[in-house]
Structures are given as structure tokens and as C-alpha cells.
Amino acid sequence: ELKVEQNPLFLSMQEGKNYTIYCNYSTTSDRLYWYRQDPGKSLESLFVLLSNGAVKQEGRLMASLDTKARLSTLHITAAVHDLSATYFCAPKTGGNKLVFGAGTILRVKS
């Protein structure tokens, strides 16, 4: 059974700083998703990572995937307040079954 460990679970950072969220998973997966969730809202898709060494960037966020280490990272560059949200990683198992991490609550302080 696929297990997902995300850390940190809570991240408070100053505007302008950089930080990385880590996502470890226990068994092979051929696809990994990152989602963002604002309070009281649904999940917004950020990235889909398909292969080993995949790197995707959108604005101040960059995600990478190392399938051999079963590790994905979400790097935040020069954080701004608008990035405050909860971030989830979710590797895929069979079909479209995603196994979500516990989520990282990000608070960016000005």
C-alpha cells in the first residue's frame, strides 16, 4: 500500500525567502501531482510530474521528481503573501487513484 509522507506540515516564512517542501512515497508510482488548496476551497492543480528527473516551473514554484529516491520537492522562490495556502503532493496508484500527503500549511508573512 502506497504511503506518502510530506514535510514540513507547517511552514511559516518571511516574504522574499526560499524554501522547499518534501514529499516521500513508499512504492513505485508513474505520476505525481501537486495541488494547492486555499481555506474553504477546492484543490487547484499545480503540476503533474511523469518521469524521473522531471522538473516543472510556474512562477515562484518549481516541482521536481526523483522516482528512484521516491521523492518529489516543491521549491518556493522569493515567497509572496499570495502563496499562503495548503500544498498537497499525491502520487498516483492504479487508474486515477491518488494517495495524498497530509499537506503542508504555508504561511508567508510580510
Add this chain to the structure above:
Amino acid sequence: KAGVTQTPRYLIKTRGQQVTLSCSPISGHRSVSWYQQTPGQGLQFLFEYFSETQRNKGNFPGRFSGRQFSNSRSEMNVSTLELGDSALYLCASSRTGRSGANVLTFGAGSRLTVL
């Protein structure tokens, strides 16, 4: 392009009742998945339907069931509601699911409160 539509958005039920939630996927999407989100357990997979067939099922009791219609719309049903069923129920749709950068798009959710 219309997104994933879930109805109702909010509902309150009492223990022992049953509830039906509806999900209309993005046009052309044939896969519909359901997830439960609670503060204690996080996001958990309930089931996935593709072309009217259940393709995957999570570890939930038989009180949780679902179905998919020929137009890809899906419903989930929870019978004999318990307090612990209070949650945000999220539906996600995708085009296929077998390969490629298959993005799962989530609806706004149905927030169920069981009293």
C-alpha cells in the same frame, strides 16, 4: 469551459439518514473520482468510475457507494449516516487516466454535516 460541478454544495443531515451527492464532470471527461476530506484523516480516495464501471475502490465501508451514468455524470450515496461522515466530499474528473499528463480537475466539493 465549464469545470466540474458538484451539487449540493452544502447539506445538513441527521444520523441514520442517507445522502446522495452529484458530480458533473468536464465535458469529454470519462473518469470521475471521489475523495473525502476531513481534518483528522485528510484526503482519502473513495472510488473511481470510468465508462460507467467502478475501476477502483478505497477502504470505506459498504455504506458508501457510487455510480456513473452514460453521460459520465456520477453520484455517490452514503447510507445510515454517522457523525464521522461529516466531511468535504470532492469529485475529480479526467479525460482517461491510463497515461500521459492526465490532470485531475476537482470540483468545489459538497460539504456534508451530520448532526
